[in-house]
Amino acid sequence: MLETDSLTIRFGGHAAVDGVSCAFKPGTLTSIVGPNGAGKTTYFNLISGQLPATSGTVRLNGQDITALAAPRRTRLGLGRAFQLTNLFPNLSALENVRLAVQVKSGKALDLFSRASTHRELTDRAREHLAAVSLSDRADTVAATLPHGDQRKLEVAILLALEPDIFMFDEPTAGMSIDDVPTVLDIIAAIKKRGDKTILLVEHKMDVVRSLSDRIVVLHQGKLVADGLPAEVINSDIVREAYLGGAADG
Amino acid sequence: MLKSLLSDDLPKSRWLALLLVAILIGLAVAPFLFPGAKSLNVAARICVFIVLAASFDLLLGYTGIVSFAHTMFFGIGAYGVAIALTRMGPGWDAVAVGVGAGLVLAIALAVLIGLFSLRLRTIFFAMITLAVASAFAILASQLSDLTGGEDGLNYRLPVALRPSFKLFEGFNGRLLDYYIVFFVSLALLLGMLRIVNSPFGSVLMAIRENPFRAEAIGYRTVVYRTLASCIAAAAAALAGALLALWSAQASPDTTLSFDIMVDILLMVVIGGMGTMYGAVVGAVLLVLAQNYLQALLGDRWLLWLGLAFILCVYFFPTGIVGRLRRR
Ligand SMILES: Nc1ncnc2c1ncn2[C@@H]1O[C@H](COP(=O)(O)OP(=O)(O)O)[C@@H](O)[C@H]1O
Numbered sequence: 001m002l003e004t005d006s007l008t009i010r011f012g013g014h015a016a017v018d019g020v021s022c023a024f025k026p027g028t029l030t031s032i033v034g035p036n037g038a039g040k041t042t043y044f045n046l047i048s049g050q051l052p053a054t055s056g057t058v059r060l061n062g063q064d065i066t067a068l069a070a071p072r073r074t075r076l077g078l079g080r081a082f083q084l085t086n087l088f089p090n091l092s093a094l095e096n097v098r099l100a101v102q103v104k105s106g107k108a109l110d111l112f113s114r115a116s117t118h119r120e121l122t123d124r125a126r127e128h129l130a131a132v133s134l135s136d137r138a139d140t141v142a143a144t145l146p147h148g149d150q151r152k153l154e155v156a157i158l159l160a161l162e163p164d165i166f167m168f169d170e171p172t173a174g175m176s177i178d179d180v181p182t183v184l185d186i187i188a189a190i191k192k193r194g195d196k197t198i199l200l201v202e203h204k205m206d207v208v209r210s211l212s213d214r215i216v217v218l219h220q221g222k223l224v225a226d227g228l229p230a231e232v233i234n235s236d237i238v239r240e241a242y243l244g245g246a247a248d249g
Numbered sequence: 250m251l252k253s254l255l256s257d258d259l260p261k262s263r264w265l266a267l268l269l270v271a272i273l274i275g276l277a278v279a280p281f282l283f284p285g286a287k288s289l290n291v292a293a294r295i296c297v298f299i300v301l302a303a304s305f306d307l308l309l310g311y312t313g314i315v316s317f318a319h320t321m322f323f324g325i326g327a328y329g330v331a332i333a334l335t336r337m338g339p340g341w342d343a344v345a346v347g348v349g350a351g352l353v354l355a356i357a358l359a360v361l362i363g364l365f366s367l368r369l370r371t372i373f374f375a376m377i378t379l380a381v382a383s384a385f386a387i388l389a390s391q392l393s394d395l396t397g398g399e400d401g402l403n404y405r406l407p408v409a410l411r412p413s414f415k416l417f418e419g420f421n422g423r424l425l426d427y428y429i430v431f432f433v434s435l436a437l438l439l440g441m442l443r444i445v446n447s448p449f450g451s452v453l454m455a456i457r458e459n460p461f462r463a464e465a466i467g468y469r470t471v472v473y474r475t476l477a478s479c480i481a482a483a484a485a486a487l488a489g490a491l492l493a494l495w496s497a498q499a500s501p502d503t504t505l506s507f508d509i510m511v512d513i514l515l516m517v518v519i520g521g522m523g524t525m526y527g528a529v530v531g532a533v534l535l536v537l538a539q540n541y542l543q544a545l546l547g548d549r550w551l552l553w554l555g556l557a558f559i560l561c562v563y564f565f566p567t568g569i570v571g572r573l574r575r576r
């Protein structure tokens with residue numbers, strides 16, 4: 001179980017995330033919605049450790065992880081895909097994923113064997129690439145992939161971490177209509193396994209409605225609504241938040 | 250077999266393969282192909298600088314660490330052997346003590362610098378290494394009782410490495426010394442080639458490409474950067490020890506000076522960053538140029554050399570190896 005308690009970060013005087021308390025149960029998919037600038041990405045950064053909280057706590061299975069650095073949190077089972085694509089640009093797609101597989105293997109401090117001899121890591125990386133239908137791009141350098149493929153690679157890296165908690169930050173943003181189902185199917189498949197916690201930031205309301213067990217609304221850094229999709233989507237506060245913010249819902 | 254020896258890192262270009270084979274054979278038979286003290290000296294320096302440039306590339310080209318302290322580790326290795334041979338007399342025990350002490354000091358310093366400052370931004374880290382290296386060079390010239398100050402140390406090599414020693418007819422101590430330098434350098438190069446192609450090496454490249462993402466997927470970059478610094482420092486110290494064992498002298502000019510730092514930077518950039526073969530090609534070119542271009546081009550040779558570098562970097566931004574691999 002992942003919990004945040006009065007989680008807050010201030011940039012100067014401005015609280016980008018302001019006292020957010022929320023708990024996410026295994027086996028559920030929670031969508032986090034809100035207009036641009038609401039603090040969704042910043043909330044993710046606080047949970048996965050890219051930014052230090054000003055106050056409040058993050059707990060994972062009862063353990064306070066607020067002070068832990070990002071790599072520790074990842075190895076404790078927090079997995080994160082980034083909104084802005086964030087790859088290893090001059091390495092191949094396969095190598096991008098293989099590096100993520102390698103983290104848990106305990107092989108990363110092996111200096112004396114050839115990386116290519118660890119077939120099991122490469123094979124697993126190929127499976128994750130196949131899952132996002134990028135098998136034929138395995139040897140392509142990440143930076144030269146089209147935008148949609150880079151987004152899919154981003155998801156493949158997250159899959160390769162095999163986390164307990166999946167955090168997707170606008171995974172389908174900027175994707176062509178053909179690619180969107182690939183990613184949504186993956187999220188649906190993870191959800192079906194029943195033991196994973198999924199946090200999803202997504203603007204496409206039909207997607208949110210069909211996938212989510214629960215919707216949390218952030219507005220100006222505050223949690224303003226939290227409930228079942230049908231209740232939240234039609235609530236006044238969401239309409240107000242979206243109409244008051246950017247009209248990109 | 251060859252694939253395993255080269256750790257799967259094949260030249261991937263026919264011309265590069267030819268060039269590397271030529272360099273290997275040239276250095277292997279240098280004493281017979283190019284007789285004479287000067288050419289043997291050049292060949293030995295090429296071997297040493299291949300190791301030094303390759304270890305620097307492990308930092309700069311593979312891990313993305315900009316350090317100006319690399320000659321400091323080279324100097325530590327050289328002075329370790331030089332001081333031990335001066336103090337303990339010309340025996341192999343002194344060589345062993347010198348190499349061991351140099352390695353320990355180099356690695357300890359690399360750990361300290363790494364843990365204290367590898368979290369900093371690249372430019373600040375570079376500044377700190379510059380400061381530490383300058384301080385160390387001053388220290389070395391001040392401690393003249395130990396280091397011989399500005400003049401450095403001249404000492405006698407173990408008997409087996411002297412010209413007067415005959416292993417068998419036609420094979421004297423200098424040749425033995427040369428082949429020690431050659432084979433140890435070759436082993437160190439192949440060792441580093443293995444390290445950059447290991448699982449650990451793949452993390453170094455991930456850190457070079459995107460340290461933020463490397464952290465996000467679970468690698469503590471400071472640990473890997475510090476380890477890479479230690480490996481590079483140890484290899485540089487061994488290169489220094491080889492030079493000391495070859496030249497029978499160690500001075501600030503030949504081991505610690507900032508000129509050497511610039512030389513190895515140029516070797517790596519001209520040869521091609523992020524490939525061990527680039528360091529090999531760069532080291533060969535630069536050491537040859539330094540030793541023979543003056544005779545060929547006269548007093549203005551440095552000017553021509555500078556011009557050649559600018560053109561080289563302009564036309565081959567990925568270095569000679571990058572250029573050869575592209576076709
Ligand atoms: N590192 C930072 N420094 C200063 N302000 C930031 C930083 N990161 C985010 N912000 C601010 O926090 C607010 C929330 O941003 P963000 O979390 O990216 O919103 P969302 O993902 O909901 O669109 C924005 O006003 C943004 O400008």
Ligand SMILES: [Mg+2]
Binds near residue numbers: 040041
């Ligand atoms: Mg965002």
